[in-house]
Amino acid sequence: MALRIIKPVIAAALAAALTGCLFSDTLESFGGPTMGSTYTVKYVRSSGVPQPHELQLEVEAFLAELDGQMSTYRKDSDIERFNDAPAGTCQTMPEPVLMLVRYGKELSQISDGAFDLTLEPLLNLWGFGPKGQGERVPSAEALAEVRQRVGHEHLRIDGQQLCKDAAVEVDFNAIAAGYAVDSIGELLHRKGVRSYMVEATGELKAVGRKPDGSPWRIALEEPRDDQRVAQRIIELDGYGVSTSGDYRNYFEENGQRYSHTLDPSSGAPINHRLAAVTVIVPSALHADGLSTVLMVLGPDRGYAFAEREQIAAFFITRENEGFSTRSTPAFDALFGAQGEKP
Numbered sequence: 001m002a003l004r005i006i007k008p009v010i011a012a013a014l015a016a017a018l019t020g021c022l023f024s025d026t027l028e029s030f031g032g033p034t035m036g037s038t039y040t041v042k043y044v045r046s047s048g049v050p051q052p053h054e055l056q057l058e059v060e061a062f063l064a065e066l067d068g069q070m071s072t073y074r075k076d077s078d079i080e081r082f083n084d085a086p087a088g089t090c091q092t093m094p095e096p097v098l099m100l101v102r103y104g105k106e107l108s109q110i111s112d113g114a115f116d117l118t119l120e121p122l123l124n125l126w127g128f129g130p131k132g133q134g135e136r137v138p139s140a141e142a143l144a145e146v147r148q149r150v151g152h153e154h155l156r157i158d159g160q161q162l163c164k165d166a167a168v169e170v171d172f173n174a175i176a177a178g179y180a181v182d183s184i185g186e187l188l189h190r191k192g193v194r195s196y197m198v199e200a201t202g203e204l205k206a207v208g209r210k211p212d213g214s215p216w217r218i219a220l221e222e223p224r225d226d227q228r229v230a231q232r233i234i235e236l237d238g239y240g241v242s243t244s245g246d247y248r249n250y251f252e253e254n255g256q257r258y259s260h261t262l263d264p265s266s267g268a269p270i271n272h273r274l275a276a277v278t279v280i281v282p283s284a285l286h287a288d289g290l291s292t293v294l295m296v297l298g299p300d301r302g303y304a305f306a307e308r309e310q311i312a313a314f315f316i317t318r319e320n321e322g323f324s325t326r327s328t329p330a331f332d333a334l335f336g337a338q339g340e341k342p
Contacts, residue, residue, distance in 0.1 A: 034060075034200060040197075040200075043196035044211055058191075066176070069093075069094050072171050082164075083169035083170060087166045090164075091161060092160050098157055101162060104116075111293045111297065116150065116264040118150050118168040121146045121150060121168075125142060125146050137253050149167045155170070175289045180200045181200050181205050195207060195208025203287065204218065205236075205240040205241070205284040206239065207238050215237060216235065218236060219233050220233075220243065223275035223276040223323065231316065231325070240285070240288075241280050242291040245275055245277070246295075261296060263296050278313065293305070294311075299315055310329075311328060312334050
């Protein structure tokens with residue numbers, strides 16, 4: 001394998017020296033704001049692959065279209081028009097919206113309800129949603145009332161229409177970024193890009209290698225809210241990565257910590273020792289959704305689920321004043337002992 005790689009490199013170097021016209025692969029990058037956060041694209045530009053500004057225009061056109069379909073922060077988006085409609089109504093939706101609803105239902109079914117796309121009213125009630133009125137613990141009466149308007153079972157798809165039999169509201173925040181990453185990767189592939197790393201709001205996917213042959217490397221962070229510390233460094237090729245945790249978006253009241261991740265079974269923030277979990281699978285969309293599922297299930301049920309479904313996952317659990325880590329067999333098969341803490 002090494003000889004097959006080295007010989008073309010030597011030949012290419014000689015050709016470049018003789019002709020001076022050989023195209024050299026270069027590492028390019030661009031990025032910008034999206035989904036209330038940012039996105040970044042790094043890719044290897046070889047012969048025939050567009051310049052960064054050309055690709056950026058297409059990527060941002062896609063992101064703008066996605067925002068118009070799925071954003072819960074703008075009243076004119078397709079999903080917000082659906083959310084504002086009364087129970088018993090149907091609306092025609094673009095195929096990406098319907099696809100994500102189908103995937104959300106699949107996740108809900110395989111996880112016994114640990115994933116639910118209709119939690120937006122509860123997120124608002126706790127202060128984490130787009131219409132939240134401040135982070136606070138709601139009354140039992142308010143929680144019971146809002147839970148009447150939550151449940152994936154109230155959604156159905158009829159042809160190209162999304163219908164609801166209760167006044168549910170759909171929120172794609174747990175999977176939209178992963179979908180965006182996969183879609184941008186597909187766009188780059190259509191343009192001739194064969195090596196890239198795409199990140200959007202923390203979800204990412206890496207394919208191929210850099211121009212010097214080195215792999216794309218990412219850090220799995222220790223779940224701390226005071227600073228960024230690398231827990232492990234891993235190398236990626238052909239995989240999406242998503243980390244869910246309770247250490248960035250939370251509030252405290254009367255000494256109790258309340259995470260932005262809600263358990264659909266209780267309508268309240270998760271309450272267990274799992275601080276963060278990372279999922280690594282070929283699809284960034286699937287990684288995004290599955291990391292949420294495992295975070296809701298917690299350190300024991302989540303690990304059992306990941307092991308049963310053969311998901312590559314890395315769990316970080318709070319233990320006394322520190323953390324303990326645990327990885328699934330599928331994770332160890334991919335990365336072995338690589339990625340020791342720096």
